Amino acid sequence: MTMNIPVPPVIQRLCAVTVCMFLILCGLPACKKEKTDQIPDNRATTVNRAPSATRIVNMGGYLDVVANGQKLTSYVYKSPNDPDALKYTGTPYFPEDGRLGSTWMIPQDLFGKNGVALMKFDADRANGSLPELAIKDDYSHPKDYYLPLGQQVAEGQPDYVIVERGMAQPSRPDHFKIRILNLCAQPKESIFSPRGPVEDLRGPVTLAYADGTLVSEKTTGISVAQKVSEYVELPYGAYQFKVLTADGRQIPGAAALSDENRLIDPPTSTIGLVSSGAIVSGNLTFAPVFSYQPGGIYTIVISPYNFSYLASAEEQRSGAIQNGFRIITDVSPSPNTTYFRLQGFNALPGSEAVSFRVNGNMLMNKLPYGQVSSYSNYIQGPTRIEALNAGGTVLAAAEEQLRPGQNYTAWLYPDATGKAKIVLVANDLSGQLYASGTVNNGSNSGTTFKQVREDYMFDRRFLNLSPDMPYLTCTFSNGLSAGRAAVNLQPGVPVTEQPYIRGSSLYFLPYEIMAYRSAPDVVPGAWAKDITVLTSDRFVARRELYEAVGRGVPTQEPGIFTIALIGRTDNLAPAAEKAKMIIVKHNR
Template sequence: MAACILLLSSCLKEKKDMDDFRPDVSIRSQSSIRLFNFYIASPLNVMVNNVPLTSFGSQGGTPIGLSLFPKGAWSTSENGSPFVIPMSLLDKNGRARVQLKTAFKDLLDTVLEHSYSKPIDFYVTSDGALRILPRQNTPPASPDHFRLRIIHLGQANDPFGLGRPMTLTYADGSLVHNALTGIAAGTNSEYIEIPYGAYQFKLFSGGGTSPDFEKQLAEYPMVPLYDGCAPGVIQPQQGISPKLRTFKPGGVYCIIVTDAYQGYWDCSRFNPVSFRLNSYRVVTEYDPGVNYSYARMHAVNALPGKSIHVKVDGTELGSELPYVGSQFTGKPILADYRIFVQGEHHVEASDDKGRVLAAATIKLYPYDNHTIWVHEKPDGTTGLLFAANDMTGSIYMDEYLPNPDNSRPGPDDGTNGLGRLATIPYVSQSRFLNLSPDLPYATFMGDHNMLPNHQPETSIYGATVNLASGLLPEKNPYILYLGVKFASFSATNFFYPVVPGARLVPDQIRVYRSSLSPVGVPGELLPQVVPLQVRRAYTANPRMYLENTAPIMENGVYSVALVGRTYRAGTQQEKARIIIIKHNN
């Protein structure tokens, strides 16, 4: 387990900030001047109207500067490390002379003007230039939506062919909106509104309304694919998995394409090579703050051979729901969510004749994400199972890391739990469910081996072993696999387990009839249940990949369920089978 914690804390974990008692300039009056840093060559020193805001290589710094730049320098980050110039730093005419320097040269010296009526964002690009774009702080018209646009600041003549007009898709390659297609270099799209939630947007260069799936852009800090042993061959840019992000209701975001030098190695692994390449970042233009209002739910019909209707507070949740076992074709079924206001809600499932089969009340809290599983219970009646889906990719660790800037464990005084929280940005996680009414206990196995879920708890197999029919596991509900933070040319190397030395992602997932006896696990293999083919089941759209570029599994949040009757199936359609639901788009 120590090895697990070491790996998590070394490169793939995003640690949460601890308390910081520096003066907070955010409570002061702020100007309309906001700057983003996309200069990745080195950290920058910042001076505004002759007031140094960074340390300029010394150990000191002004209180206002340390509040803006706690580490004494302005470094780039995934979101561009934005900062807003406080009004107190402007001159009497509302202007700010901004000087940016590296350790070796003066980078920029310009005057920016404050205007509340015309707020402006300034982007420091990788070549040290300043790009100017007006911003809109107007929240979306629908409070449960967010606004999104594309800004293309990248180069048109990218050496890997990533400079053509940009098109945004969902994780399965389907277009997000016509307004977000064909965005040429030096331009930006209009804003569109999308229901809030967890998304894995993908950005492609070229293709317009039909994206070129061989020209996918990497999301910084990931890098485009390059094979140092075939330097003259432009590799297909595929299989690059972006982060799963939750976009807040009421927020305003943009996807910014920028170019920068990216470093690689040649075939000998001794000589570095570099290229100026386009990649993108997801930037928050307006943060609406904490979501106090909205949650999401969707329903899945696991009643063998029946079609049903699900209503929430008397309103139908989507259209008629066919049996999920008849819908499954080997690839993940995308959850169809609806947004609800927090509070108590009455859920009702009925058959196609309007007869109520089951009813229950659920209390929703902000950001809740629930699946309503309508299933047959062992006694033959219909049940409603509410499964909460964790869209954060977070786990709690055995060791306490008090300092977010390093990975050294320390004593836990019990006052701040954030030191035990690890967020895994490129995670693939799966919840397993036994919804077969005539299988008392089910155990899921990967290639006839246990599926470790790598959670720091005693019952590490609680997510997959002896799952009772119609019940959720009490502990450790998820299997977690990590995606490496860099893009690998070898698709088979993309996903690794959390624990070094553990097995890679299996080829197949099988189900066994197990029991609570000491020798009851894994139990009897159920040959009548077709194994789940992992590579196919965890890939939303195989047409997005060439044969050698498809990842073993796409990252995201999934539910894997055994549905149907294991022994008492009256028809072929009612027979037990393993299905998979994907909870993010």
């Protein structure tokens, strides 16, 4: 027999309160706030040291720094055979690896009340050390102390050179500033390479673009006595600046991302290589492709550096001192969140000279068929691009949300019906690419990917703009595949996934580019004999840059290019409108 005993209301309320308190106490850990101060700090150092206005630019490979009698680095000489020869412990002033790098902004706390710091710089046993320097700090006149290779390896080279660093921003926010500093010197020791002695690259120097045309009178003929030129302002973008001697010979770049580009042919300073069992010159002088950003300020310094050369056909290497150049950033630019670059190309057969207009402003007026415009800079955001005929009528238009830091080409071309269209293509001038590797580490074995950057690119992109070629496949000589990015290209449809065919910096053999009429299931297809074959020397901008100084003309030049098929394959098409492959270079 079950009895229902009534519970008094007071007891009911007490039970309810007890249950609620129990639930609240159980829920407290779930409501506990995360303590942000427990997040690990991965910075190499957390000490906030205010920088001075004085910088060390280390051209001579100095590693050790002593300031006011205090050792700031952890460098000690180690035998090259030591397995830990490259391992050093970070220090408060050099937290990365305890050694002086290529540039160092001296902290304020190292200067005494008189604004002077006594500093001594040491290198390895080969380069020796510098006497103690009294370095002065002057906030109103920022200075760079350039430390070139010492007198042990270069004749008459000073221990240091003081150069005032420009801090004033460019007059136009989408421009950058650049100058050259001439610290050329004669190597102290001669070498005896199979190809001959090191050539003499001393004397006045001149800054030039990739094709050898001069940048400015202000950066032309700068002597060792004058040392430094004025800054000049240029539109931001990707440039391959070259440094020329008084007679037009090219001075090699010294700071290369790839070791092969530091390998010189001593008598010509070009990139040396082995071909058919012999040491030869590749006829190309290394000069990096570099992205100069809006608001940045840069110095190109020419000074003696350590290079390598081939001592035998078995690729045994030895060292040589030669004058080379490096790019030094004087003022680091802010991230480009404002500007993009744009150019136009007229691939519309039968059109009179067309004009390109961007958001109502003229990009290029009366651009002939088969020609590309120069670049202009624009502010990111919604963008309307129009192509107009000679009478001002809009032939085609495209509207896109264009992003900062990008490089674009607007291609005007005809579709299958003959109607004019614009296809906008983003060009990758960064040199960034992903490299894969295999890791065999027990349970962590597998494939890894890392982002790497190249500064000497042979990048080719293919584009089909001919309405008479439903599918285009481009190959190298004799139908040799050029890669997936050149297969079955449809009119006006650019490849966007891995669009570039990237060659090697040692890609010195001549080659051809051929056009084929292909199909989705037929590759490469039938050779289009009516379309002229492109030869690799077409990628050389100005042969006279080499011929004028008695040098061999290279098989090609580095850069970022688009090869586009334009025109008609119709037998009735005028000769000027016949289909052909054209080359557009996107870096200067």
